Amino acid sequence: MSTFNRRGRASATATRKKPAYHHGELRKALIAATLKLIPTMGVRELSLRAVARRAGVSHSASYRHFSSKESLLAAIAEQGFILLAEAMRSAIEAHPGNSLAKLQAAGTGYVTFGLQHPHHLQIMFGGAIGRFEEYPTLVAAAKHARQQLTGVVNEGLTSGAVRTANEQLVQVAAWAIVHGLAVLMAGGQVQTPAGVELSQAEKAAMANGVTRLFCEGLAP
Amino acid sequence: MSTFNRRGRASATATRKKPAYHHGELRKALIAATLKLIPTMGVRELSLRAVARRAGVSHSASYRHFSSKESLLAAIAEQGFILLAEAMRSAIEAHPGNSLAKLQAAGTGYVTFGLQHPHHLQIMFGGAIGRFEEYPTLVAAAKHARQQLTGVVNEGLTSGAVRTANEQLVQVAAWAIVHGLAVLMAGGQVQTPAGVELSQAEKAAMANGVTRLFCEGLAP
């Protein structure tokens, strides 16, 4: 089983017949294995040994790439913030001109990221990482993601597309609504009145509708 | 130390000189000990043995009151939902007449609950409980809490205080913004532009301001 896995990985770069002693992409493979394991085990019960098992390597191998279990999670969180920033950036880019449309697009991008990467979201915000400050690149990535949203809110305020209001209040309100929607929907807590979970399409529609409702409320 | 703790507890009901063999309020004490331990250990690393140690009893004693570690957490989550419902209910009650003021009050109550009981919030929404359905009273408490918010939103829609919009959208939007604000502020993630965490007073002002901004946006 572990042999099979390793051969599988190795064959991605070359058609080897034997398991490679050197994995080649173990760092990525460990991150991928972690993300695959979380639906089964939860971030809570996730263990470095299970991750290594899943990646088909010995459990000590991961120490060549991550100094600790937490630093593996920090790497995933950082990746998450990069994906989140990119999701918002590209959504904004698709709506040139109108600040309010940009804001709605960025918000929808935030929520959509959460729906597409629920496990990243859990690691980013679920308290898995004790102190962000210990991972400077993670802090930078988180900051950069936030700036996508603050930038477009600021633009709305200065252009007059957003009605006059305390800037910090609008910033936090915009963040809160998209974040809340993302975590609630990613956690499966938003249900139809009948009590069943929303389908993917319904969630996407909800992301769009809620951000639209919010942005309409911000218009002068 | 453990003797001291037990004497301390017992003396709450009577002035005993010796540690009582029967604790008397162990269920409550275990819940209290858990909540005290979470700031130190995090929900993640929390152990039943540490909780028992903190409560000053043997680690097997908790099985007289909770069938498992998770059921202890479920009891805390349930308590949290009861507190949350009560926070919103009393806030609504304080604003008779105006639906929009009621909604804002309920929202502020939600956020304030989160700020006052961050560890409850973490247990309620942090994924500590695998399957809510296994704890029917927890499900009922969660439902009842949600109804406080849905009720007041509905009232706003039928009374015309809230502008015409898809009902489900408004429901989810209201929940998302207060939930997002609660988890972000309780997690210490909302900061001043200078990068320092908000004071308690600033957080309270933020709860008030953000819910007001949101409700203004809902007016016809």
Add this chain to the structure above:
DNA sequence: TGTACATCAGTGAACGCGCGTTCACTGATGTAC
């Protein structure tokens, strides 16, 4: 009021377990000449 007894709520030893991390090692790879 006193006694017998059932029940309740604790104790502490024991179980088996998987964990994170360290360590000396070894096979694979890359490079200088």
Add this chain to the structure above:
DNA sequence: TGTACATCAGTGAACGCGCGTTCACTGATGTAC
């Protein structure tokens, strides 16, 4: 092209640990008579 050698990226055994849960037990409490 061949060889020597440094470096890199793995292995697997071992460490000490605290965990959740079970079990037979015992001291405390409440109740029937």
